[in-house]
Structures are given as C-alpha cells and as structure tokens.
Amino acid sequence: MLASNPKLVSMMQSRLGGLIGKSSGYVESLPAPVRKRVAGLKGIQKEHSKLESEFQEEVLALEKKFFAKYSPLYEKRAQIINGLSEPSQAEIEAGEEDDDDDDDEKEDKDTAAEPAAEDANAEAAKGIPEFWLSAMKNSSLAETITDRDEGALKYLTNIRMEYLDRPGFRLIFDFTENEFFTNKSITKTYFYQEESGYGGDFIYDRAEGDKIDWKSGKDLTVKIESKKQRNKSMWPQQVIPNYLHSH
Amino acid sequence: MLASNPKLVSMMQSRLGGLIGKSSGYVESLPAPVRKRVAGLKGIQKEHSKLESEFQEEVLALEKKFFAKYSPLYEKRAQIINGLSEPSQAEIEAGEEDDDDDDDEKEDKDTAAEPAAEDANAEAAKGIPEFWLSAMKNSSLAETITDRDEGALKYLTNIRMEYLDRPGFRLIFDFTENEFFTNKSITKTYFYQEESGYGGDFIYDRAEGDKIDWKSGKDLTVKIESKKQRNKSMWPQQVIPNYLHSH
Numbered sequence: 130m131l132a133s134n135p136k137l138v139s140m141m142q143s144r145l146g147g148l149i150g151k152s153s154g155y156v157e158s159l160p161a162p163v164r165k166r167v168a169g170l171k172g173i174q175k176e177h178s179k180l181e182s183e184f185q186e187e188v189l190a191l192e193k194k195f196f197a198k199y200s201p202l203y204e205k206r207a208q209i210i211n212g213l214s215e216p217s218q219a220e221i222e223a224g225e226e227d228d229d230d231d232d233d234e235k236e237d238k239d240t241a242a243e244p245a246a247e248d249a250n251a252e253a254a255k256g257i258p259e260f261w262l263s264a265m266k267n268s269s270l271a272e273t274i275t276d277r278d279e280g281a282l283k284y285l286t287n288i289r290m291e292y293l294d295r296p297g298f299r300l301i302f303d304f305t306e307n308e309f310f311t312n313k314s315i316t317k318t319y320f321y322q323e324e325s326g327y328g329g330d331f332i333y334d335r336a337e338g339d340k341i342d343w344k345s346g347k348d349l350t351v352k353i354e355s356k357k358q359r360n361k362s363m364w365p366q367q368v369i370p371n372y373l374h375s376h
Numbered sequence: 377m378l379a380s381n382p383k384l385v386s387m388m389q390s391r392l393g394g395l396i397g398k399s400s401g402y403v404e405s406l407p408a409p410v411r412k413r414v415a416g417l418k419g420i421q422k423e424h425s426k427l428e429s430e431f432q433e434e435v436l437a438l439e440k441k442f443f444a445k446y447s448p449l450y451e452k453r454a455q456i457i458n459g460l461s462e463p464s465q466a467e468i469e470a471g472e473e474d475d476d477d478d479d480d481e482k483e484d485k486d487t488a489a490e491p492a493a494e495d496a497n498a499e500a501a502k503g504i505p506e507f508w509l510s511a512m513k514n515s516s517l518a519e520t521i522t523d524r525d526e527g528a529l530k531y532l533t534n535i536r537m538e539y540l541d542r543p544g545f546r547l548i549f550d551f552t553e554n555e556f557f558t559n560k561s562i563t564k565t566y567f568y569q570e571e572s573g574y575g576g577d578f579i580y581d582r583a584e585g586d587k588i589d590w591k592s593g594k595d596l597t598v599k600i601e602s603k604k605q606r607n608k609s610m611w612p613q614q615v616i617p618n619y620l621h622s623h
Contacts, residue, residue, distance in 0.1 A: 155510070163501055163504055163505070165462075165463070166456050166457075166462065166463060166504050167471070167504060168467075168468045168471035169456055169463020169464070169467040170457075170463070170471065171471030171472075172463065172466065172468060172471035173449050173452055173453060173456075173463070173467055173471075174471075175470050175471070177446060177449050180445050180449075184438065184442045187438055188435060188438060191434055191438065195427060195430070195431045198427050199424060199427060202420050202423055202424050202427075206417055206420055209416055209417060209420075210417075215412075215413065216412070216413055216416020216417070216419065219419065220415075220419035220420055221415045221416045221419060222419065223418070223419030223422050224415035224417065224418030224419035224421075225415045225418075254407060254409065254410055256413065257410055257414060257417075258410070263402065
C-alpha cells in the first residue's frame with residue numbers, strides 16, 4: 130500500500146534517517162568501555178549496510194532480467210488489445226479454464242442466447258475497446274479520474290515501463306489520434322537517488338512529466354467553473370510504480 | 377509498515393484473492409469476440425504469474441545468499457554484546473566517524489570528565505548489558521513489553537534467524553540462566569504456504585512457538601490481579617520478521 134506512494138515513502142525515509150542519528154542520551158550515559166563497544170557495533174553495522182546496498186542492486190538486476198521475460202507477454206497483450214492480433218486458442222482456453230475455477234454462475238452466461246445484432250456489431254469491434262481506461266477505473270486510480278479525463282483516456286492504447294540507466298524508471302502512455310492533444314506518447318519519469326538509504330533501499334527523488342501539447346480549448350488541466358471536479362486531472366498524480374512493489 | 381504484520385498481509389491477500397475471481401458483470405456484458413480476447417489475456421496473465429513466482433524464488437535465493445554474508449557480522453555482534461570479544465580499533469573508529477557526521481554536541485560528551493568510580497565499575501562490565509532489551513524497547517515492539525517481561529528479557533543474549541527448507545523462517549531467542557524459565561533458547565517458527573499468491577508473493581500461513589518451561593510461580597503469561605498490564609506478554613505477539621521486509 131505504502132509502496133504505491135513514493136513521495137510518502139521518501140518522506141518517511143528521510144524522517145527515519147533523521148532519527149537514526151538522533152541521540153536519546155542513552156548511549157552517552159553508558160560507561161566509556163561500553164560506549165566503545167557500541168561504536169564498534171556501529172562500525173559493523175556500516176559493513177552490513179554496504180552489503181544491503183549490494184543486495185538491493187542484485188534485486189534490481191533480477192527485476193530487469195525478469196522484465197525482459199515479461200516483455201513479450203506485454204507485447205502480446207498490446208497486440209490483442211489494439212486488434213493487431215488475436216489470442217491463440219491455447220491462451221483463450223487457459224483463460225477460460227481460470228473462469229471455471231472461480232464461479233458456477235458462468236455456465237449460464239456462456240450458454241445464454243445473445244442478441245444476434247449485438248454480436249454482428251461486435252465482430253467489427255477491434256481488439257478490446259477502452260481496455261486501459263477500464264483497467265484504470267478498476268484500480269486505485271479510479272477516484273482520481275474525472276469524467277473529462279475519461280474522454281481522453283479512451284484513446285490510451287498502451288502503458289509501458291522502462292528502466293533508466295540510473296536508479297529509476299519511466300512510464301510511457303501511448304495514445305491514438307485524439308481531439309485533446311497532439312502527443313503520440315506522454316511519459317512520466319521517476320528518479321531515485323544514486324545513494325541508497327538505510328537498509329540499502331532506493332530512495333525516491335523526484336518525477337518529471339512530459340509537456341502535454343493540448344489542442345486549442347481542450348486542456349483538461351484547466352478548471353471548468355460550472356462543474357465540480359473530484360480532481361483536476363490524473364496527470365499530476367503519482368501513477369502506481371510497479372518498480373516499487375517489489376522493493 | 378504492513379510487511380511487519382504477516383497476519384494482516386495474509387488476510388488482505390486472501391481478501392484480494394477473493395476479489396480477483398469476482399465478476400463485476402462488465403466482462404460478461406461484452407460481445408463474444410471481445411470476451412474471447414479477454415479470456416486470451418487471462419491466459420497470458422497466467423504465464424506472467426508463473427514468471428512472477430520464479431522471480432520471488434530467485435529473490436529468496438538472493439536473500440539466503442546475502443544472509444550467509446551477513447552472518448559473520450551477526451556473530452561478531454553477539455561476541456561483543458556478550459563480552460566474548462572486543463571490537464577492533466578499525467570497527468570502533470568507523471562507528472565513531474559515524475557519530476561525528478551526526479551532531480556537534482558529541483564533542484562535549486566525549487571530553488566531559490566522568491566520575492572515576494563509575495568508569496572503574498564499567499571496566500568490569502561484560503559486553504553491552506541489556507543490549508537486546510534496549511533494542512526491543514527502541515523498536516516498534518516497545519509497547520508490547522511490560523515491566524514484568526523486562527525482568528526476563530534482560531537475560532536475552534542473542535536473537536537469531538534461520539531459513540526453513542520450506543518457505544518460512546525461524547527466530548531463535550537465546551537466554552542465559554535466569555529465574556523465569558529453564559529454556560536455553562525459545563524459538564518461534566513462521567510458516568509460509570507452498571503455493572505462492574497473486575503476483576508470486578509468498579503467503580503467510582501460521583506461526584508456532586516453543587513451549588516455555590516456566591519455573592514455579594514465574595510464568596509471565598499468568599495475569600497478576602493487582603497490577604494492570606498493557607499486554608499479557610510478548611511471546612504470543614508477532615515478532616517483526618526480517619524476512620518479510622524485503623518482499
């Protein structure tokens with residue numbers, strides 16, 4: 130849960146970092162030889178922290194290794210969503226098998242007669258319409274998405290991630306031609322500090338988003354007076370970084 | 377934060393697990409060809425989950441590899457704490473260097489004249505008295521430790537961890553001879569499920585603690601009527617599992 134809010138995690142880390150150095154007066158109250166032993170333990174703790182940083186580096190390398198294994202699956206997903214290819218029969222069956230495990234009410238639905246007109250219409254539908262908008266509305270992002278945002282998010286064709294050469298990652302949002310902006314992709318880049326924190330963790334630094342080239346009168350970050358909005362727009366919000374989940 | 381409460385994490389995981397299969401009716405409302413594509417994506421998601429389990433297995437292997445690297449440091453710590461050896465000059469200096477970075481008020485303390493009698497007394501002190509009790513009182517466990525618990529926790533000489541052959545780990549609490557119980561060590565073992573959860577995470581199953589052989593009239597889990605206690609005892613509590621922090 131916390132991991133989905135890098136800003137908060139970073140704030141807590143820096144507050145905890147502040148506490149680590151702070152003295153409660155306890156150590157200072159100890160006799161000199163005991164104090165020396167405590168200093169010795171601190172020295173040993175430093176060696177431990179160095180190892181912990183190495184561990185986090187290796188976990189990151191492992192994440193990157195697996196990201197390369199996940200990527201062909203993400204590519205297949207994008208192809209299916211955007212109607213560029215169909216899932217294989219084996220993939221469909223594996224997915225339907227999954228459904229059978231869950232519930233029993235599905236049987237009815239599968240065998241239920243469907244309006245023929247609707248089906249004919251559907252054959253024409255490309256891929257899975259509004260997949261990403263639906264995914265977002267089913268996620269913790271839901272309450273940050275306004276009705277106006279939805280108008281633009283309908284055109285979202287893919288969400289991709291890439292690692293940076295330094296600690297951090299980039300989210301890439303791909304769009305089809307739309308009436309809101311001219312960008313083909315909008316990216317947001319999350320930078321982490323070069324120096325790892327206490328326990329070897331990567332510490333969130335800052336995020337930078339692309340400038341959005343809004344078409345005239347279509348800027349969704351401009352407030353409309355006549356309408357109450359839950360949130361200005363999703364763009365300035367933090368998007369869940371996958372990256373953090375495994376840290 | 378959440379990671380320190382395996383019970384809660386497990387509960388949330390199983391509730392989320394329940395939701396994953398649940399239908400909002402949305403998918404069922406889609407035309408048949410689109411539904412087939414969604415099924416295909418589910419099939420692909422299964423391949424993704426398999427890879428995620430592999431990833432978690434490799435992270436665990438990495439944890440074990442680093443645990444072997446940390447162990448000599450833990451052994452040194454135990455030796456110093458229990459007065460079996462002294463830290464090296466280099467270790468002391470590395471630790472004192474750390475202090476210098478933090479504050480400036482330390483200088484005064486280091487040069488302050490100390491009562492000679494206290495120092496002489498201290499030379500005789502073995503290791504770092506009550507190190508683990510102090511560590512616990514400086515941790516999130518603090519509020520679960522009653523004054524009566526402290527009487528026994530003073531005798532704690534080491535806290536160790538070991539991995540199980542199956543998913544899980546064991547905490548080992550070593551004690552010196554004391555008036556409360558005859559156990560030399562008290563262990564608590566945390567078992568995780570063999571099957572990994574959604575996203576490949578290990579799922580907490582249950583914990584088993586050793587029977588404590590209390591000396592007559594010394595059972596700290598027996599309530600004393602005349603005294604209000606914050607908590608019965610720390611033993612039935614969950615002890616922070618290091619293991620979970622990196623998951």
